[in-house]
Amino acid sequence: MQRNQSSSFYLGVDGGGSKCKAVVVNHDLEILGSAVAGPANPCVDYQLAIHSITESCSQALAEAGLSQQQHQIELGLALAGVNFENVFQRVNEWSHPYHSMRLITDWHAACLGAHEGKDGAVVIVGTGSCGYVCVDGHSKSFGGHGFPVGDKGSGAWLGLQAVKAALLAKDEMGPATLLMDKLCESLSCKPEELAIRMVGASSAHYAQLAKTVFAANKDGDEQAARILREATDYIEAMLASILKYQPPRLSFVGGITPFLVPLLNSELRERISRPLANPEMGAVYALLKNNR
Amino acid sequence: MQRNQSSSFYLGVDGGGSKCKAVVVNHDLEILGSAVAGPANPCVDYQLAIHSITESCSQALAEAGLSQQQHQIELGLALAGVNFENVFQRVNEWSHPYHSMRLITDWHAACLGAHEGKDGAVVIVGTGSCGYVCVDGHSKSFGGHGFPVGDKGSGAWLGLQAVKAALLAKDEMGPATLLMDKLCESLSCKPEELAIRMVGASSAHYAQLAKTVFAANKDGDEQAARILREATDYIEAMLASILKYQPPRLSFVGGITPFLVPLLNSELRERISRPLANPEMGAVYALLKNNR
Numbered sequence: 001m002q003r004n005q006s007s008s009f010y011l012g013v014d015g016g017g018s019k020c021k022a023v024v025v026n027h028d029l030e031i032l033g034s035a036v037a038g039p040a041n042p043c044v045d046y047q048l049a050i051h052s053i054t055e056s057c058s059q060a061l062a063e064a065g066l067s068q069q070q071h072q073i074e075l076g077l078a079l080a081g082v083n084f085e086n087v088f089q090r091v092n093e094w095s096h097p098y099h100s101m102r103l104i105t106d107w108h109a110a111c112l113g114a115h116e117g118k119d120g121a122v123v124i125v126g127t128g129s130c131g132y133v134c135v136d137g138h139s140k141s142f143g144g145h146g147f148p149v150g151d152k153g154s155g156a157w158l159g160l161q162a163v164k165a166a167l168l169a170k171d172e173m174g175p176a177t178l179l180m181d182k183l184c185e186s187l188s189c190k191p192e193e194l195a196i197r198m199v200g201a202s203s204a205h206y207a208q209l210a211k212t213v214f215a216a217n218k219d220g221d222e223q224a225a226r227i228l229r230e231a232t233d234y235i236e237a238m239l240a241s242i243l244k245y246q247p248p249r250l251s252f253v254g255g256i257t258p259f260l261v262p263l264l265n266s267e268l269r270e271r272i273s274r275p276l277a278n279p280e281m282g283a284v285y286a287l288l289k290n291n292r
Numbered sequence: 293m294q295r296n297q298s299s300s301f302y303l304g305v306d307g308g309g310s311k312c313k314a315v316v317v318n319h320d321l322e323i324l325g326s327a328v329a330g331p332a333n334p335c336v337d338y339q340l341a342i343h344s345i346t347e348s349c350s351q352a353l354a355e356a357g358l359s360q361q362q363h364q365i366e367l368g369l370a371l372a373g374v375n376f377e378n379v380f381q382r383v384n385e386w387s388h389p390y391h392s393m394r395l396i397t398d399w400h401a402a403c404l405g406a407h408e409g410k411d412g413a414v415v416i417v418g419t420g421s422c423g424y425v426c427v428d429g430h431s432k433s434f435g436g437h438g439f440p441v442g443d444k445g446s447g448a449w450l451g452l453q454a455v456k457a458a459l460l461a462k463d464e465m466g467p468a469t470l471l472m473d474k475l476c477e478s479l480s481c482k483p484e485e486l487a488i489r490m491v492g493a494s495s496a497h498y499a500q501l502a503k504t505v506f507a508a509n510k511d512g513d514e515q516a517a518r519i520l521r522e523a524t525d526y527i528e529a530m531l532a533s534i535l536k537y538q539p540p541r542l543s544f545v546g547g548i549t550p551f552l553v554p555l556l557n558s559e560l561r562e563r564i565s566r567p568l569a570n571p572e573m574g575a576v577y578a579l580l581k582n583n584r
Contacts, residue, residue, distance in 0.1 A: 043491050084488040142463055145487035148440050149455045163441045171434055173529050195437035196376040199335050237465050 008072045009064070011057055011098065012284035014109055015040025015049060016080040017127050018204045022056035023280045024064040024073075033063030034280075039204075042091050043081035043146070050094060053077065057098075068097045075101040076283035078109030080128070083141065104286050106279060107132035107141055113282025114251035114275035117289060121247035122275070123238060126254030127207040129154035131238045133245045140245065142238050147203035153231035155207030155256045161227040162212050163198055166191075169223070177223035182212035207255075214259045232263045239268050251275040300364045301356070303349055303390065304576035306401055307332025307341060308372040309419050310496045314348035315572045316356040316365075325355030326572075331496075334383050335373035335438070342386060345369065349390075360389045367393040368575035370401030372420075375433065396578050398571060399424035399433055405574025406543035406567035409581060413539035414567075415530060418546030419499040421446035423530045425537045432537065434530050439495035445523035447499030447548045453519040454504050455490055458483075461515070469515035474504035499547075506551045524555050531560050543567040 009032070013022045020040035024033040037056035042049040057075070061067060075098040082088040083105045092103050104112075111122045111132045121133035128151040130144030147156045166183050168174025170191055180191050186209055189197050198206075216224035242250070250271050252261055261269065277285075301324070305314045312332035316325040329348035334341040349367070353359060367390040374380040375397045384395050396404075403414045403424045413425035420443040422436030439448045458475050460466025462483055472483050478501055481489050490498075508516035534542070542563050544553055553561060569577075 043488070085484075086488070142465065143459075145459045146491055148452060149487055149490050150459055160440060167435075167437045167442055171533075173434065173526070173533060192377075195441055196335070196378065198441050199438055234465070241463075241465060 008074055008099075009066055010284045010287050011060065011073050011075045012078075012109075012280040012282070012287075013053055013056060013075065014078045014106055014279035014283060015053055015056075016106055017041040017044060017202070020049075020052040020056045021278075021280045022053075022060040023278075023284065024060045024066060025281075025284055029281075029284070032066070033060040035059030035063065041080045042087050043084065044202075046090065049079070049091075053079075068099075073098045074287050076109075076285075076287040077101055077103050078106045078279055078283040078286070079103065080106045081146075083107070083144065102283075102286055104283065105132075105141075107144060108134070108139065109279040109282035109286065110253050110275075111139075111282065112285040112289075113277040113279045114253060115249050116276045117282075117285035118249070119247060120249035120251065121242045121245065122250070123235060123242070123252050124254045125154055125235065125252065125256040125260055127151075127155050127203050129157065129235070129254075131242050133242050133247050135245050135247055142241055143234075147206070151203070152234040153256075153260070154203075155210035155254075156203035157206075158213045158227065158231060158256070159206035159209030161230075162209055162216075162224075163194065163206075165223045165227065167195060170194075175223055178216040178219055178221040179212055179223060182216050183209060186212055210256060210259075228260075228263055231260065235260065236264060236268060239264075239271075243271070249273050253279070300366055300391075301358055302576045302579050303352065303365050303367045304370075304401075304572040304574070304579075305345055305348060305367065306370045306398055306571035306575060307345055307348075308398055309333040309336060309494070312341075312344040312348045313570075313572045314345075314352040315570075315576065316352045316358060317573075317576055321573075321576070324358070325352040327351030327355065333372045334379050335376065336494075338382065341371070341383075345371075360391075365390045366579050368401075368577075368579040369393055369395050370398045370571055370575040370578070371395065372398045373438075375399070375436065394575075394578055396575065397424075397433070399436060400426070400431065401571040401574035401578065402545050402567075403431075403574065404577040404581075405569040405571045406545060407541050408568045409574075409577035410541070411539060412541035412543065413534045413537065414542070415527060415534070415544050416546045417446055417527065417544065417548040417552055419443075419447050419495050421449065421527070421530075421546075423534050425534050425539050427537050427539055430537075434533055435526075439498070443495070444526040445548075445552070446495075447502040447546075448495035449498075450505045450519065450523060450548070451498035451501030453522075454501055454508075454516075455486065455498075457515045457519065459487060462486075467515055470508045470511055470513040471504055471515060474508050475501060478504055502548060502551075520552075520555055523552065527552065528556060528560060531556075531563075535563070541565050545571070 040052040131142035166180035332341040332344040423434035458472035
């Protein structure tokens, strides 16, 4: 069957632990609408994820003046957590209202976006951390196992290390640090309230504390410097593994990027290029790769 | 008002993240009944904690042939999490059905139990970790901030370190280790399933994996040895802080004790005496200290 390409529209979605972004484009990749909705990590809350995806898509389509009833909408859905096979299967069986759906990991979408659908690699350092390389049809991920077992160097990891160091210093069982003051300021709490404030905290909550580590490091705090050294050691080791695959381009994405990249060694820094497009556009590129 | 002591019965309760133990004794501290119920950490689930406390007390009283309607029952309640002021206040305002209630931390109860109500110190290494010293009416705690921000050296901490080391090795970004095999055996899963199996896992769940570290260490695994060295360094530092208070006795309590104590330096090991009674009896001693 010959597809009438001009009547197709592409919906690109990138969902993760804190938000879900959607973009609608036509066949010429002109952006017709976009929207942001709530958390969409199916490992954390499947129903909420589906709700956020639906909401972001509906809003983006409304902005574009399109509806899934009247137009042929193809959904490129990039989600955190679908690297796990059982999570992938569950989301992939979702009876979505669109013409078709392609489900990929958020890492894959970030990589496709950063290099406009071409080969390359990304290091994602946001709430979580992960490396992803895609060369000659082969792809491989590094890290990205989730918090707290993985995600070293990420915002959540940095926040957790800050709290740990502050509590050790408070108990006089670890070196003195400025981190307690920074954390208490950030959380508007007293030192004795810090631990209870963090009971059951989500990775997104920990990630909000990452800025205390960069601030304390700027003020010459040795514990903050130690934490950032451990983070950059890990990210540099990840980069060494990634570069063995000789990706033609390498980008960093995620909220921690502007703070962490300047701390990497200069030889590695020179290899980094800016992302050409965002992950939700990456999800659209995944559709085009399928179709063309 | 003169109390008629012979008609009083004492209910001692020790509640934590995995279970709640109750004991009923008479004025001569003869055990009349005992029971175990489910989790009772009010930080994790307040309603469940109250339910588990009530259940364990009812069962212990039934075994003793007593009822709170017909007998004067004094409750000594030791709970995890009540070191946090707001949690203490909430539990302390519970409209319990007993004649009176005294609420203390589980650490305090462990210390009172271990030394039969007399001065001393304890190091608790179970699901969590904490030090507690009580000398001349003054008490002080060390660590015990909860998982994952504190509780270094605990079962939960050991389990988490094992998973982290196994995943780093799997990604070829950390040294090889036997821990992945041990963890997969313990969880009946494949290496690629390890991370997803641990998403959102409780501290009790992580603590069940602590045994993999001791097993791998026995088999000469360097990563397991590194993890245990970090644990013993922390516990030894905690002991150094505790011993400054010159407690007349020092005991270790908690499920990790038999595995961890043999790894401590011999000078410290010689200072350790066995606990004379359990924490629920410690909660009874807290009542007696109040009354006598």
